Amino acid sequence: MEPYLLTYIVFLPAAVALPILFIQEETAVRWVTLATTAVVFMMTVALYVKLPLTGLPPGSWLVFEDRAWIEPFGIRYSLGLDGLSLVLVMLTGLMFTLSVAASWNAVKERVPFFHFMLLTMETGVLGVFLSTDLFLFYLFWEVMLIPMFFIIGVWGHGRRVYSAVKFFIYTVSGSLLMLLAIVGLYVIHADKTGVHTFAIDSLAGTHPTGTAGLVLFGAFLLAFAVKVPLFPLHSWLPDAHTDAPTAGSVILAALLLKTGTYGLMRVGFPLFPEAAAASAPLLFGVGLAGLYYASWIAFAQEDIKRLVAYSSIGHLAIVVMGIAAWNETALAGSALQMVNHGISTGALFIMVGMLDERTHTRDISAFGGLWTKAPALSAFFLLFIISSSGLPGLNNFAGEFLVFAGVFRDHPLVAAGAFGGIVVSLIYLLMLAQKLLFGPAMGKGEFGDLTARELAVLVPLAALVVVLGVYPKLVLDPVASPVHDLVNIFGVSASSVSGAIAGGGAP
């Protein structure tokens, strides 16, 4: 295999980003960006098709790249691809491509600058999903923030600067504390073993115990929880989503939030198994609270985008509960759900953007009877709404079902509570569909149906909603072996700790 393959994938967008600033012709900028993001997506699809995704020996990477980088500190430039990162990298490639297409008419100002930011952000997101060195992971983790800050602050609506700064301060607060924890873990590891390394695999053997373990894990958890975001650290999210341009919302929901759950799964839990196991009750608690709280607030929203944003908080809470349960079924469900949420919520944000472009409002009460005016658009909207509400046969159902099944095994009450939360979210999402699509038709003004470009954006997403609904193995197969490995690194110590916490003692 090509030795720099992962580097090409990660840095292709960044390499194109700078020249784009100097292209004067706006349409050319859009096409170049679209082509770049599409090429990245194609490369990930090619990997998916070509690589053997099942039946792998434990702990193996499908593609691995490792080079010395900052030698005095033992920092390495190492990227690794396994099934779990592959599906998220594919999601990244897809959603960026669609975001470029979705912004074709929506972004009219400072076009080269906008696409520069999109492309640098893509490099950041891809890097987060592929880094296997904690230092590199942190670097990409921070790199994706600044472009998003610009995208909200420059091309957003309403109180865009306020929302952009709030987004930035919230996430940076979490991540700087994580930086300190990373340094702490590095020092503890070096003291214990004499080896200076940031490799996540090696650091996972450190097992800092007692207070140190709890404090360090707490800092990681905080950084990831802000990003997910977990209740009560979510208050930046509705603002950021509401004021961001469509592409910003799509990427925020579909990808940036996933970096939080991915971080928990790949970094937070494996590095601190004992502390993570001890935190499970907390995560279940805030997960359940967030699920109900988000639904409750969603009921009261007048702005479609805000409503979708709150539904996002609820969905991510389920993913986190699946991670907290930490068994193969629940983790596979969470991984699947990360992809599903990216597709469904991403699609919803794209559609809200389409409504906004047509009517220049996102006020729920301003809409009604869309089905008679724009049947195709309405049909897609309804599909994504019911997908998002988790109806059987569509994508979200499979993921949520697996999470619940996994959580139910050890924590039946939690699973029951979460199930109730799903029912509530079903209600407000269907109410949204009902208000928008049916009932008395809105004003007499023109309301065009989908254009060819919009159709091209929505069809792949709709196809995925259906295909992953009936055949979730497309995602479950590649994630099976990484998930198996993750559960096993956790090892005996962790399960005995969680057993002890539950009061059952060692088996």
Add this chain to the structure above:
Amino acid sequence: MSIMELYALLPIGALGLGSVAILLAGAFAGDIPKRYLNLAGATIGLASAVFAVPRLPGGLEVGGMISAGQFDRLFVVFSGLVAAFTLLLSAGYTERRPLGREEYPALVLFAAFGMDVLASAVSLLGLFLGLECMSLALYILLASNRDDALSGEAGLKYLVVGAVSTAFLSFGLALIYAQSGTLSISGAMAALTVDGVPSPAGLAGWAFIIVGFGFKASLFPFHLWAPDVYEGGPAPVVAFLSTGSKAAVMTALLKLVLASGAAWATVMPAFWVMSAATMVFGNLAALTQENIKRLLAYSSMAQMGYVLMAVVAAPATGPGPAMFFIFAYTAMEMGAFGVVAAMSGRDSDLGDISRIRGLGYVYPLRSAVLTVCMVSLAGLPPTAGFMAKFQVFYAAVGAGYVYLAAIGILTAIASVYYYLKVVVALYMRPASDTVLPEGIRIIPSMDTEGKVALVVIALVIIALGVLPGGLMGLLAR
């Protein structure tokens, strides 16, 4: 004096002799344009940096006064570059403002000469001489905006504060000399403990030295002069003052700390408290600033708090993190003040942040450089500032000062807000012509020297943020 010793003195001598040469050239060939004098000064600075690159045998000392070890030579390279970039960034500014002709580059070079002596001194006397050379030149440079009352005020304030701090420092050095009976830094600092117990005179000496250096590097609680001086002084001079002079002072302080031996345990808490207080007060005070030069003044103060954190950890982890931070800080602070200088018009320096609103799209180069500097000062990757902060926190945690590191991280979070404020003004606010009708037109166009200097600085910041290994290796020895 052997050939080798002369060779070792060459880069430092080049600065001093070059300074005199420029003065003479200005006096006897009266019609040389300012621009060429500045360029000549920059060339001399660069030459000094190049002369300092070759390796010399270890342990070489000249006259018991100046060391020529690898570490010190690295500083000489650095200060030559700082002088050169200051002069490049001054090119347009000195055309617009009555900043003196040949005396301007001559004084900058002379100050750089002082910095070299200060940072590479191995004798208490050398330390003092270097500091005074540097400060004298800076007093004049700060007041050199002759039509501007603020500039005069800045020069006077710095002079008064500088005189007081010199008094403290010289008394401290005298006490240490009295206690130890030697002027050699390593000998004197190590002789301050008797049977493992620090002597009262030695501790008093340390206290006076801390006060003296504290003033020069604007460490809490000796920082009160800094915002006024930064606001009033000519922007390129402030760039020089806030980078070169602070770097030299902190390097010298670092050397004293590393030489302190058994007395360190007693002195350390003072440094710990100063570091924490400097980070907290610098960052909190910067939050409310509306004037960009005052904001940078407090930011620069806060950054010194991080350097001091690395100094506190240095006896355990070595001087690498502190020096890396100083170098990285210099690049970003120089870039930030360089942009301020390049955006300062004929009548006054760039002041209120509202004046840069919306300029990101009108002056893309300067805005981009300022943004890179802000991101770096905030300690975010992929910049030198991030690598520097990472090392400082590593040093603090590794040496066991976890609480100090935690204070550092918390204040760093607060600092993100005011650095973003500058970026927000550049790119996310409409150019407000209601506030200042002539706001945009008074921004001057860019000269070639300034452009080159700013681009190089931005590239250095990003290069050190992506591939810091080389510099780290040099500093770790």
